[in-house]
Amino acid sequence: MKVLVINAGSSSLKYQLYDMNDESVLAKGLVERIGMDSSILTHKPTGKEEVTEVSEILEHTTAIRKVLDKLVDKEHGVLNSVDEIQAVGHRVVHGGEAFKSSALVTPEAKAEIRRLFDLAPLHNPPAISGITAAEKNMPNVPQVVVFDTAFHQTMDEKVFLYPIPKVLYKKHHVRRYGMHGTSHYYVSRVAAEYLNRPLEDLKMITCHIGNGGSLTAIKDGKSFDTSMGLTPLEGLMMGTRSGDLDPAVVTFVMNKEELTISEVNSMLNKHSGLLAISGSSSDMRDITDGLEAGEPNATLAFEMYEYRLRKYIGSYAAALNGVDVIVFTAGVGENSAVVREKVCENLTYLGVEIDPELNKIRSGEPRRISSPNSKVEVLVIPTNEELVIARDTLRIVEESK
Numbered sequence: 001m002k003v004l005v006i007n008a009g010s011s012s013l014k015y016q017l018y019d020m021n022d023e024s025v026l027a028k029g030l031v032e033r034i035g036m037d038s039s040i041l042t043h044k045p046t047g048k049e050e051v052t053e054v055s056e057i058l059e060h061t062t063a064i065r066k067v068l069d070k071l072v073d074k075e076h077g078v079l080n081s082v083d084e085i086q087a088v089g090h091r092v093v094h095g096g097e098a099f100k101s102s103a104l105v106t107p108e109a110k111a112e113i114r115r116l117f118d119l120a121p122l123h124n125p126p127a128i129s130g131i132t133a134a135e136k137n138m139p140n141v142p143q144v145v146v147f148d149t150a151f152h153q154t155m156d157e158k159v160f161l162y163p164i165p166k167v168l169y170k171k172h173h174v175r176r177y178g179m180h181g182t183s184h185y186y187v188s189r190v191a192a193e194y195l196n197r198p199l200e201d202l203k204m205i206t207c208h209i210g211n212g213g214s215l216t217a218i219k220d221g222k223s224f225d226t227s228m229g230l231t232p233l234e235g236l237m238m239g240t241r242s243g244d245l246d247p248a249v250v251t252f253v254m255n256k257e258e259l260t261i262s263e264v265n266s267m268l269n270k271h272s273g274l275l276a277i278s279g280s281s282s283d284m285r286d287i288t289d290g291l292e293a294g295e296p297n298a299t300l301a302f303e304m305y306e307y308r309l310r311k312y313i314g315s316y317a318a319a320l321n322g323v324d325v326i327v328f329t330a331g332v333g334e335n336s337a338v339v340r341e342k343v344c345e346n347l348t349y350l351g352v353e354i355d356p357e358l359n360k361i362r363s364g365e366p367r368r369i370s371s372p373n374s375k376v377e378v379l380v381i382p383t384n385e386e387l388v389i390a391r392d393t394l395r396i397v398e399e400s401k
């Protein structure tokens, strides 16, 4: 079965086409700047040259049509006909408490995802745009939704509740949900396989640090605690998101600066984090360049990011009463040796010892960066959320037949 995986953002759409017979990627790509002046489509068919096309793409329906055109293109295509695509899998960030696992797209499922717009304003609306666009372009193809929150539905009440009036949970479902679950799920499984040890025996802390970032404490193979909360704003300092702060900061700043809800949301989600402290970039590559050049604002941004990440690792080691494995993944976790080095440098009290040479190796494969003496296995595991989405899509479509 050929499965198309779609990860729709507000102004972007990432895709991967899988042949599930051998789980090979036939093509992948990205549409950027949807709705802006000139949109860019980058299409990479496996074994052929990458192509880039600039055109006007005002919304997701056009974006998906252009992607389908590329997939059947004579020169750059990998399919004879769009009909070869037998299922579409979508990443949806927020599934609330309604979705404990992946599901077939139905009118009810879409209505539920819409009800959750408030809880993931940056992520769920584009996901619905992606689903609607795929339905319009491929009306007879089954669609599946895979949720970032689903893996975290195993958290205990004492972990997921906030210490605020309980009526807010009953009335408005205010609680910790957690995100990036597909990634935390995937890397924890690959880590156990890599170590050749039963997942159930391992206390694991998985660090998904990309543009957004979250940590998960994993016990018995299940999510025990995770740093994102009601929305993807809580927890670590991120590219443009603040992460944890005193909730009183919000009302204080709203009052002093006369900000509306939408303005304060935008400040905390889009104008905070690395971007705010460095004053120049949300991209860790720029921050570490600045660090190496001794630029003071980038250095402070880096130090805050590393310190907050390390504090979370320490708190999850306490939550699990120890840790056997620490996993780094996603854009920063997979690529930034300096972030991994600085974090681990100050985790010696846990028995963490990394091998500086192993840490420097660049590779797309799962790898160990801890030394043989380390009491904790420290691994870099490249994540693959798309593969998990494709597998779930295949399973659910087969089950529904």
Ligand SMILES: Nc1ncnc2c1ncn2[C@@H]1O[C@H](COP(=O)(O)OP(=O)(O)O)[C@@H](O)[C@H]1O
Residues within 6 Å of the ligand: 209, 210, 211, 212, 239, 282, 283, 284, 285, 288, 330, 331, 332, 335, 336
């Ligand atoms: N070589 C690198 N060194 C440091 N950071 C990197 C490197 N490559 C990518 N990154 C970071 O990874 C981030 C993107 O991570 P990714 O997981 O792809 O994010 P998302 O899925 O949220 O878009 C970038 O913002 C960049 O900061």
Ligand SMILES: CC(=O)OP(=O)(O)O
Residues within 6 Å of the ligand: 093, 123, 148, 179, 180, 210, 211, 212, 213, 232
């Ligand atoms: C939930 C979330 O933060 O996702 P991303 O890292 O893709 O922005």
Ligand SMILES: [Mg+2]
Residues within 6 Å of the ligand: 210, 211
């Ligand atoms: Mg991501």
